[in-house]
Amino acid sequence: DGGITQSPKYLFRKEGQNVTLSCEQNLNHDAMYWYRQDPGQGLRLIYYSQIVNDFQKGDIAEGYSVSREKKESFPLTVTSAQKNPTAFYLCASSNKALSNEQFFGPGTRLTVL
Amino acid sequence: DAKTTQPPSMDCAEGRAANLPCNHSTISGNEYVYWYRQIHSQGPQYIIHGLKNNETNEMASLIITEDRKSSTLILPHATLRDTAVYYCIVRVNNAGNMLTFGGGTRLMVKP
Numbered sequence: 001d002g003g004i005t006q007s008p009k010y011l012f013r014k015e016g017q018n019v020t021l022s023c024e025q026n027l028n029h030d031a032m033y034w035y036r037q038d039p040g041q042g043l044r045l046i047y048y049s050q051i052v053n054d055f056q057k058g059d060i061a062e063g064y065s066v067s068r069e070k071k072e073s074f075p076l077t078v079t080s081a082q083k084n085p086t087a088f089y090l091c092a093s094s095n096k097a098l099s100n101e102q103f104f105g106p107g108t109r110l111t112v113l
Numbered sequence: 114d115a116k117t118t119q120p121p122s123m124d125c126a127e128g129r130a131a132n133l134p135c136n137h138s139t140i141s142g143n144e145y146v147y148w149y150r151q152i153h154s155q156g157p158q159y160i161i162h163g164l165k166n167n168e169t170n171e172m173a174s175l176i177i178t179e180d181r182k183s184s185t186l187i188l189p190h191a192t193l194r195d196t197a198v199y200y201c202i203v204r205v206n207n208a209g210n211m212l213t214f215g216g217g218t219r220l221m222v223k224p
Contacts, residue, residue, distance in 0.1 A: 042215045102157075
């Protein structure tokens with residue numbers, strides 16, 4: 001089945017540790033995105049990538065890093081520099097040639113203790 | 114992207130039509146109206162989009178007013194599984210493929 005997978009569903013880390021969230025898609029989509037969602041809030045864009053080996057900062061990129069070495073993978077690292085990392089993280093992808101229909105993964109809920 | 118305004122919450126009886134409004138009075142001529150929804154603790158799901166004509170798919174109908182300053186998403190026969198936050202987004206097609214989600218409308222379908 002085609003889709004986007006994120007793992008793990010729940011993640012716990014100690015303060016000061018870097019953590020990497022995985023995102024994989026087999027939809028052959030060019031573009032991939034990372035969003036952050038806080039309780040009761042909408043989504044805010046962290047980073048996006050339109051093509052392999054290229055990515056751009058979104059609205060709240062500070063304290064995060066990404067890589068796009070493969071078309072199907074777009075991992076997000078939450079660094080110790082991120083002041084409030086506890087949140088729900090969502091990965092999405094889209095076919096650049098189509099409309100703004102983005103396909104979202106199930107999300108990873110990160111809790112930093 | 115044009116700003117949108119949605120009511121924070123709505124209730125709907127199971128089996129009845131759910132009509133979710135969205136105001137976008139500053140919409141420009143080349144901006145589309147998109148609707149997504151997010152069920153609790155899941156990723157958002159695309160529902161439908163349109164430019165100026167009414168649109169219908171297997172999930173919902175989208176009614177856009179003639180002046181394009183507002184729209185309504187219609188779920189014709191709401192079920193309990195339609196309980197979610199519904200987001201109305203207005204933006205130019207293929208504008209960098211970045212979406213910004215506001216607060217949305219929390220729809221509660223009740224038995």
